[in-house]
Amino acid sequence: MRLKAKIQRDLLFFKIAQAVEKIGKSCFIKFAPECVAFGAIHGLGDNDPSTGGGSIQCWSRLPKESLFSEYRIESTSNNEIYLEMKVEDLVLAMRSCSNAMAIVMRMTGRSADAYLSFTITTEDHLGNSRPIVQNVPIVKILTADGANNTSVFDEPMIPTPEVHIMLPQLDTLRHVAASYKSLADYVVISANLNGEMVLTTSDGIQQLNHYSNGDAGEGTISARYGMAEKALVETRFSKLHNPVLKDDEEEDHPHLERLRSRPREFASVLVRVSDLQKVLQSHYVKPLNVICSIVPSHAILFYVYLKDNTQDATLTYFIPESAI
Template identity: 85%
Template sequence: MRLRAKIQRDLLFFKIAQAVEKIGRSCFLKFTPDFVAFGAIHGLGDSDPTTGGGSIQCWSRLPKESLFHEYKIESNSNNEIYLEMKVEDMILAMRTCNNASAIVMRMTGRSADAYLTFTITTEDHQGNSRPITQNVPIVKILTADGASNTSVFDEPMIPTPEVHIMLPQLERLRHVASSYKSISDYVVISANLAGEMVFTTSDGVQQLSHYDSDKDGGMIAAHYGAAEKAHVETRFTNLHNPVLKDDDEEHPHLDRLRSQPKDFASVLVRVSDLQKVLQSHYVKPLNVICSIVPSHSILFYVYLKDNTQDATLTYFIPESAK
């Protein structure tokens, strides 16, 4: 079993690990001759015995060229290698890579004591090179059968989303989510095909008593009444409703666009799960598309390189039950 590659200077390999850090302590990697897949499920690989199901999940599959150059892999399992890694160990290794002129990754050691070893070359002001070696322990090398029985490599089966909408700036949403966390454990995320998206706390009264709007189309409404808790709503307008490449004439998204463009599709999720998704700001995405399956789940497609599904980080959050 052999694996060796030079990591691209943008450090996307490490940044994906950084983005999924809040999902779970473990990150699962699948190396193949053509692509690399990342996967994480909340609880999977931790002390919590959860194996998916109703948990927040993320995955990414990227062409090898997006992450590496001079990439070589060999194994007895169809030249595929499956690894479980601790995310925090990978992030620690990343901290020594920021000013590197070259980073070589390879597998070292034996199965019971294996590592991803990173040789990081830095240069001083005089042009002198200095190599640094970081050994990141591999928690487990999975067999092909073991990987096929691990739910992290399986994308969840879901109904077709009814609404796709481009998210506003992630930094703004991180601020919104942080504010909501102090008010409620849950948030209702709603969107329609008229470019509107609404985040609403699930506690408090429903009567609108005050409405503020900012110049960028983000509207923040605070509702107050007889209830003890405030009801807070954040509304964004003039957002883009993209048509994804799998949309066709029978797609619910297009049917809704023709007949009910202003009707909202909604899903209730934990604020803490939304915050986990917003960790994707680490990869500095070009844009993020949100897809809603009403009363079932919500997906976030984080586009890393361009608007193709060949370079995306995808998050799945199931509908929460209070």
């Protein structure tokens, strides 16, 4: 098998690794003729018996042009190559690339001792070019069946999200999450279709209040999570954008039903603060925007748009509702 590529100077290839670094020690990369996919599951590759159920997961599929200016791949498996890499090693290699004139990536060595080799060309103050070689060990070369068994590239089967909302500035949310971390282990993320979002600290005790559609007024949170003997801290955002995604155009879509009958009613999900912080690592890729999609009392997804507002250039995070 052969793999050679010239990495774009925005270093998006490395920045995706940097964004998923907190998910787990390992990430999985699929190189295909027209695209490159990344996947990571918390615990997978960390000597953890978990197969991903109930764990935070992220994945991304990008066209080759988003990452490389030149790209060539050959293999006996439909010209696809599946690798398991240590994220830390990729991030360390990135440190040599900040002022690079050119970065060429090659796959070298044999299966038992293979590397992604990065030839990084830099220029000194006299204008002389100098190549630096960084060899990043490949943990494992997987077969197509082996990669499929990890489920790292598969979107979990979940009910359809009811609320989509554009996140405020990631730096602001990072500061909020950092302050919450010292107060509680959990946070309730609530949002409605009136451009409002609320983050509330929680000790994980779930207290449900039931409202009929007529009772749900402005600012009503349909699922309240109480805290015992601790301060309750709440952060509110308003005038956020509620985007309409492609799937929302279906006649009976839950998002449209909620938009028609109860746009001010909040949908809520309980997650660990530490998991939210993992998602906010996506600030490294300098996204155009991030959309949060809520499946009430079940899961939350974050779509990080890397290049433009298409599914062809996104980094997606999935966090299930925390089980206490």
